[in-house]
Amino acid sequence: MNFVNMDRDTYAARLQLTIAETESLHARVQDVGDGKATIGWGYTFNRNDNHAIWQASGINLTDAQWNEIRAMDAAPAQDKTRLGLAFGRELSAAEANQLLVASADTYATHADALGMPDSRERLALISVTYNRGVGAMRGHALLDAIGNGDRAEAWYQLRYNCWGSSTQYEAGLRKRRLVEAQVLGLYDDPANVGAEEARSVFRMVTQHRDDIEAVERRFGETLDGQAGLRDLRALANRDYPGVTGQFGQVPTLRESLEPARLALLAQLREDHPHLAEVLADDRIDTASIHVDPGPGEREDNPAMQGGQGMDVFLLEDGAVLRDTDGQGMLFWNGRALTGSSDAGLAYRMQGGDLSVTDERGQSVRIENYSGGLGLHLPHLANLRGWDDAQATPPQASSPWFAQMAQPLTAAGYSPAEQHRIAGAWEHHLARHAHFGAPDRVFFSHDGESIAALHGHALSEMQIRDALMVPGDPMRQTHHDEQTNATDFVVPPTQRRMA
Numbered sequence: 001m002n003f004v005n006m007d008r009d010t011y012a013a014r015l016q017l018t019i020a021e022t023e024s025l026h027a028r029v030q031d032v033g034d035g036k037a038t039i040g041w042g043y044t045f046n047r048n049d050n051h052a053i054w055q056a057s058g059i060n061l062t063d064a065q066w067n068e069i070r071a072m073d074a075a076p077a078q079d080k081t082r083l084g085l086a087f088g089r090e091l092s093a094a095e096a097n098q099l100l101v102a103s104a105d106t107y108a109t110h111a112d113a114l115g116m117p118d119s120r121e122r123l124a125l126i127s128v129t130y131n132r133g134v135g136a137m138r139g140h141a142l143l144d145a146i147g148n149g150d151r152a153e154a155w156y157q158l159r160y161n162c163w164g165s166s167t168q169y170e171a172g173l174r175k176r177r178l179v180e181a182q183v184l185g186l187y188d189d190p191a192n193v194g195a196e197e198a199r200s201v202f203r204m205v206t207q208h209r210d211d212i213e214a215v216e217r218r219f220g221e222t223l224d225g226q227a228g229l230r231d232l233r234a235l236a237n238r239d240y241p242g243v244t245g246q247f248g249q250v251p252t253l254r255e256s257l258e259p260a261r262l263a264l265l266a267q268l269r270e271d272h273p274h275l276a277e278v279l280a281d282d283r284i285d286t287a288s289i290h291v292d293p294g295p296g297e298r299e300d301n302p303a304m305q306g307g308q309g310m311d312v313f314l315l316e317d318g319a320v321l322r323d324t325d326g327q328g329m330l331f332w333n334g335r336a337l338t339g340s341s342d343a344g345l346a347y348r349m350q351g352g353d354l355s356v357t358d359e360r361g362q363s364v365r366i367e368n369y370s371g372g373l374g375l376h377l378p379h380l381a382n383l384r385g386w387d388d389a390q391a392t393p394p395q396a397s398s399p400w401f402a403q404m405a406q407p408l409t410a411a412g413y414s415p416a417e418q419h420r421i422a423g424a425w426e427h428h429l430a431r432h433a434h435f436g437a438p439d440r441v442f443f444s445h446d447g448e449s450i451a452a453l454h455g456h457a458l459s460e461m462q463i464r465d466a467l468m469v470p471g472d473p474m475r476q477t478h479h480d481e482q483t484n485a486t487d488f489v490v491p492p493t494q495r496r497m498a
Helices: 008-022 050-057 063-074 077-085 093-107 109-113 120-132 141-147 151-160 167-184 195-207 209-219 232-239 241-247 253-271 378-384 401-410 415-431 463-468
Strands: 025-030 038-041 289-291 311-315 320-322 328-332 346-350 353-357 363-366 440-444 449-454 457-462 476-479 485-489
Touching: 008 093, 008 120, 008 167, 008 241, 025 077, 025 093, 038 093, 050 063, 050 093, 063 077, 093 120, 109 120, 120 141, 120 151, 120 167, 141 151, 151 167, 151 195, 151 209, 167 209, 167 232, 167 241, 195 209, 195 253, 195 289, 232 241, 253 289, 378 415, 401 415, 415 449, 415 457, 415 463, 457 463
Parallel strands: 289 311, 311 328, 320 363
Antiparallel strands: 025 038, 346 353, 353 363, 440 449, 440 485, 449 457, 457 476
């Protein structure tokens, strides 16, 4: 998080504007429903430093009123509201402003502890602290997010998870949090969002998706653009014109995420140009982007849930996802997952789930997988009976597959690996067509290589190369000497290599 700094005078003026506009002016003291004695722009007498603050404000009081102020400071907590409500002084708007300026620094405890400079981020934190109180904000996840420099998480906490607890005033408090989150900002610079910042934003959305959607269904607009029961955003923009004039109108959730969506898709197209068409801006909806929060952050949503239509999943090690319609693309550690031909990846069914394991032994899992998601898994499609609407149509098997299946199975290779080995062997023979059609084919005793005898010439293919670089011509060695191999299959009948 890079703070958006202000000079001291600008900061002070905007802090006063924000708090004054989001608080109601109470010329006389009253209980606004929270059990406290409130006057001016949300100032409460339920504290021990009233005398110092009122002196600093410069407001003129009678001797009797000063005595009342001192009595409030000395009283136990349970008596402060009663004494405060008896205070008879009426404040003008100008005096309320004086009291606001004098008391604002007492709400800076958490901002100071976090080392926040005069900035829009500090302003947002002090505004919510002014509204809720220093004690109520102590230990809040908003402070952790700011301390960790996680702007997206801080924005989520302020917009969705910091309204308070009095359900009677929930709508009004959430309306205020909307404008405070706008003051904080979701991006360092919304006009210049990078790929990593975009990932951070969608990581936050994925982690808290259920909670975000629940709030938006009641008070806003959902990720897929469905109107909620109420539109607090419109009310915030109507009721806080001064704040929104300085910091911009409160956007819908989809509007908030648009800079991140465009930046993320642009980076994916750059990294995977062969997918540029399907990753076009008008093809991937905001609600269809899922970025795995990563290990240790999946408690709220342990499995990512795809929707209808094309979804994009960006996975971390250990990720779990579901997608019922099979339309989507998977990206893991910078690579697009395509299926059996992926070098170094093993695709295996475990019950009804598809597990993908890489060279490090790390894995991701697709729950209740029945084909699709851009994965070409012909052996699983055939075994599971998936139709063409569910699985990518399988490519024609190499004519060598049927001949090699038995010895490769005995050697422990999976059907997917057998298809890749057979295809690689076909490439191998094509590269060595000048030797002529093989007279014999040998399989090594250790299951590590396949060799072909072409008259007096011998060509050999390492199986590990076939599995590491599927579909490409293999690195080969040529020998005239004997190899540790067993004659296990004859070439397909009438086969001639061009």
